[in-house]
Amino acid sequence: MVVVQEVTLTGSSQTLTLKYVIRARFEIEGVVEKPDVIGAVFGQTEGLFGPELDLRELQKSGRIGRIEIELHSKNDRTTGTITIPTSLDRVSTALLAASLESINRVGPCSAKVTLEKIEDVRESRRKAIIDRAKEILHQWTIEAMPSVDEVFKEVAETLKVAKVEKYGPEELSAGPEVDSSKEIIVVEGRADIINLMRCGIHNVIALEGAKVPETIKKLCKEKEATAFLDGDRGGDLILKELLQVTNIKYVARAPRGKEVEELNCKEIFDALEAKVPIEEILKPRREKPRMEVPKEVAQIAKELNGTLEAVLLNEKLEQIERLPVNQLAERLQQLSGVDTVVFDGIITQRIVDIASEKNIRHIVASRISEAVKPSLNVHLTTFSELVEG
Numbered sequence: 001m002v003v004v005q006e007v008t009l010t011g012s013s014q015t016l017t018l019k020y021v022i023r024a025r026f027e028i029e030g031v032v033e034k035p036d037v038i039g040a041v042f043g044q045t046e047g048l049f050g051p052e053l054d055l056r057e058l059q060k061s062g063r064i065g066r067i068e069i070e071l072h073s074k075n076d077r078t079t080g081t082i083t084i085p086t087s088l089d090r091v092s093t094a095l096l097a098a099s100l101e102s103i104n105r106v107g108p109c110s111a112k113v114t115l116e117k118i119e120d121v122r123e124s125r126r127k128a129i130i131d132r133a134k135e136i137l138h139q140w141t142i143e144a145m146p147s148v149d150e151v152f153k154e155v156a157e158t159l160k161v162a163k164v165e166k167y168g169p170e171e172l173s174a175g176p177e178v179d180s181s182k183e184i185i186v187v188e189g190r191a192d193i194i195n196l197m198r199c200g201i202h203n204v205i206a207l208e209g210a211k212v213p214e215t216i217k218k219l220c221k222e223k224e225a226t227a228f229l230d231g232d233r234g235g236d237l238i239l240k241e242l243l244q245v246t247n248i249k250y251v252a253r254a255p256r257g258k259e260v261e262e263l264n265c266k267e268i269f270d271a272l273e274a275k276v277p278i279e280e281i282l283k284p285r286r287e288k289p290r291m292e293v294p295k296e297v298a299q300i301a302k303e304l305n306g307t308l309e310a311v312l313l314n315e316k317l318e319q320i321e322r323l324p325v326n327q328l329a330e331r332l333q334q335l336s337g338v339d340t341v342v343f344d345g346i347i348t349q350r351i352v353d354i355a356s357e358k359n360i361r362h363i364v365a366s367r368i369s370e371a372v373k374p375s376l377n378v379h380l381t382t383f384s385e386l387v388e389g
Helices: 034-045 056-062 091-101 120-145 146-158 190-198 214-222 233-245 265-273 279-282 295-304 325-334 351-357
Strands: 007-008 015-017 020-028 068-074 077-085 107-118 165-167 172-174 182-186 204-206 224-229 250-253 290-293 307-312 319-324 340-347 364-366 379-382 386-388
Touching: 007 290, 015 034, 034 056, 034 068, 034 077, 034 091, 034 190, 077 091, 077 107, 091 107, 107 120, 172 190, 182 214, 190 204, 190 265, 204 214, 224 233, 224 265, 233 279, 250 265, 279 290, 290 295, 295 307, 295 340, 295 364, 295 386, 307 325, 325 340, 325 351, 340 351, 351 364
Parallel strands: 182 204, 182 224, 224 250, 290 386, 340 364, 364 379
Antiparallel strands: 007 015, 020 077, 020 107, 068 077, 165 172, 172 204, 307 319, 307 340
16 A cells, blocks of 8 residues: 655655555566666657656646656566656556557567556555544544543533524614624524524624614724625625625625525525625625636536526536535546536635546636646636637
8 A cells, every 4th residue: 555645846846735556567588677667667668658658747737756667577577666756637647557558678678568567656645534533533532432420511511592582772682792702693583692602602693673773883894894794685785785884894695585584504604604705795806808618517606606606417418416625626626528517606726626526628607716836738717718519
């Protein structure tokens, strides 16, 4: 099992994050040394698939690590192994492995190279982590097993539900931790507060109307405020009002068509985790060149705008699945056959890397992170660039 996750290249400041390790065996009719094998590997694979898969260029760019050769000679025959660590995608790794099998000479001697296996380093590492986690959990369970009295006490504390309080001159509905917290969450109504407090969130206060109370304006100046609003037209209007008269720092929204009061705890925490800084909402959009896309993709982009959801399409532009954006990265790693991803969110480097590995050709989203590096095989487009073809 490979346990080393990073390999520092000789003579280079770059660090290679391993994905796969190619292992091949060779048999040579004659006696050769390691430099002869290395020379054959570089020389006989050069130019087969252009500079993108040239071993020297891949090492310079940090996409493959040091090529290791092990060999021994006996009775005028040399046998051994070739090991190549790589951070390439699956297709490129497979091409590189196949190109090794095209080597038929090492120095003056005839040779045969056979692929032994391609090892997924991350899978091995995941298995090791899971096995260790099981050990930790087992030991933790033994050491931390509570007494019966402790269990009863914990259950009793959980069943205690904090009461909604009245806050400020307007007697707004609020949780008990508005004053003591540096951060507050502003919701629309009392039912929203009850739902958030059910999930253990007590630093929350309600607007209780379309007009923003003076108490809310004052709190937003003194504390870091997040507006957590329904995913409907009413939430849109309240957000516009808040932007005009308060200093809220973040905005979180319930999924489109849902209200905060009807969300479960997971949906609440997911929405708050996906909150957007107010600067992103207020930032003026720069003019970008328009990109022509199939009408199906343009229509889906219109439908998804403001929903924090994603739609996955196959090569025929048929819908495979629709899901929340916060589940997108994990789901893409599980699925195959996805050609186009359309989602109401930000294209991150992680999404691009997964798409490259899974051979996803198109990603359409509301925005592209400035940290994303261009990809040769994944086309990135924003909603503002779309033109229906």
